[in-house]
Amino acid sequence: MDRRTFVKRTSLGSAVLFLGGVDALAYDEEVKLPLPPPIDVHEAPLGKRSPLGIPGLYPGRVVEVSDPRSIVRNRVSQPIVGQMLEQGMKELTGESSVRAAWAKFVEPKDVVGIKINPSGAPACCSSPELVREILSAVESVGVPARNIVVYDRFGYEMDIGSYQLLMPPGIRVVGVQGDRLDASGYDANVYCQADFFGEWETRSYMASIVASEVNKIINVPTLKDHSASGVTGCLKNLGYGTFNNVARSHRPPYSFTNPLIGVMCSVEPLRSKSVLNIMDGTRMVWHGGPLTQNQDFIYQAGILMVGTDPVAMDTIELEMIEKKRRDEGAPSVWERNSKSITADGGEFYRDRTKNLFFRQPGHIAAAGKLGLGISDLKQIDHRQVHMG
């Protein structure tokens, strides 16, 4: 990438940041939240953008498939989630055959990355049962097992989720980072740079596996609330699961996850390679995310969502979590009352009314303004399929 493009992307990022910040402040009645700093993006050179890239083949379309049999006594049923996935893929694409539906996204010559979310393992993470069904589907269109890699940034979280054990032989399972400070798995030429709190390292680098190893990414996030960003869905699993050094974007009680999450998802080649999102909602974390192990806040929802537009999917996810929080007597993720904030992590994990940050779910709409999808509920084609 040349200097001219770098400046252009820097300028674009900064402009969007201001819009995102103003939007967030509009909700602010009791506290004054700081505006985010500019973000400079240094991205990979790109020719013509792939039509499969975000927001993909079906902007604004979200298929929600529900089946209460998909999770029973906290165990996910692989046969049932397999059926739900087939139904969702056919509904999303309009194809009558499952194989034809998958062939719209992957082809035999592809090297396919399956981006899971193990961060809440073992209580709530991308279900290995669902991941195995996705692997089977990808192989069914002719992609050999050796060209499929299941990955996330943190190997130790994947260890806790036992993903390495539970994937079929022949599939690569990769944790990009061996430990917290391991930067060897990142591309020094692709990064986002911003100084949020005066941190000594102001860059976040893209994982090499995304920058140069795979050419298609299937995103498998979970349905979760998040103490800093409001929800962790498609966008956060892609953005913060691809770049390193992202925890620096939130320091209690302030969070700049809006707009960093969306900006990261817009960086090439991540944007062009991300072709499909399959959100695991068999379990829904409605408080304490992303790491809680408290089963009191984990609802066995029995849902999958399928789509190519991560903004639309996260918009629906946000609605679901807001509703569940209302039902459970928890404040909105948009809460701006400083009395809701605690500095005690233990209290946060026990008390549904407390949070560590002023959450920033505005990152979803901000990502929409970057062209990554549709965040207006009236424009979202939300299709619901009930099974079982």
Add this chain to the structure above:
Amino acid sequence: MPMTNETRGTSAAPAADEWVTLLCDNTRTGGQGAPPMEAPSRARWQLRLGSSVRSAPVMRDTTLYVNSLAGTLHAINVETGRLKWKFEAPGQIHSTPSLYKNKVLFGCDDGNVYAVNAELGGKSWDVPTKGEVWASPVVRQGVACFGSADGHVYAADADSGKLVWKQQLGGRVYSTAYAAEKNIYVGSGDGQVHSLDQTTGKILWSTPTGNGIDSSPALVRDTLVIGSLDFFVYGLDATTGAVRWKYETGLGISSSPAVSGDVAYIGSKDGFLYALAIKTGELKWKTRAGEVVTSPLVFSEGVVYVQSFGTMALEAATGKVMWRAGLGGSVQGAPVIRERVIYVAGNSGEVYALE
């Protein structure tokens, strides 16, 4: 503590230099045995390895052997805390080392199992497989046995590394085997527990569970105790594979049981430790240890030790917590205890001698 048939778990006791399961035997002390120790109050020494440790250390005489994720086997002098030598493997290491005669054996993510001279650090032999090897090699009657992510169990001559047999199972094999006199017992990623003929690798029986198995079994007389990711601890008839009992915990089980007498101690991903009667599966006690327990437990002289975002000791009879220490955060580690010093390593890449 001397090796007895009871701690070894079989009626025919292995030879003194044999290493029949994860961390040597059913107690998981690495063959050390040890008197119970009080809560450590200070570090005698600390060594920074520079890379995360995802396995358990083992000790012989005055040397502690620790594998790190960077692909390095470290030999550490426990009296000084200084490095004696290190062996660099080409891939990451998640495998807990085992000891046989003058060799340190371990698996590597490059697909090989290595035998390294325990005194000098030079390579003795390697055995290739087609997947990463996270299991720990076990040795019985001169044969080293280990599973691979390629879905096979391998047996090789422990002195030369020459392949004796290999047997395909239905999933990845991350469970460290238990090598009895005539049988190999091991779990697999497809959820099956298998018994293999020790000399040929032929599958003698297979018993399904509801999810994958990376727990390593303990064998107590004719009962095989093992955990499954289906949330259950199983007690199986070692001769036939029949399920004698199963006990349900709150989440999946990756931890491996430690045994004393008629009781098996095991952790679950639900964060609890469980003490179960080996004969019936009856719960003796359960105690919350933390958020998640995936590490093997260690039993020594009436005390159960476990690492889970720190290190803790519990009374084996009651489950009462005796002490906790904040060091030793680990997902697969286990402490080594000897002469009132406890050695721990963990995700941070630090090794501590605590006293």
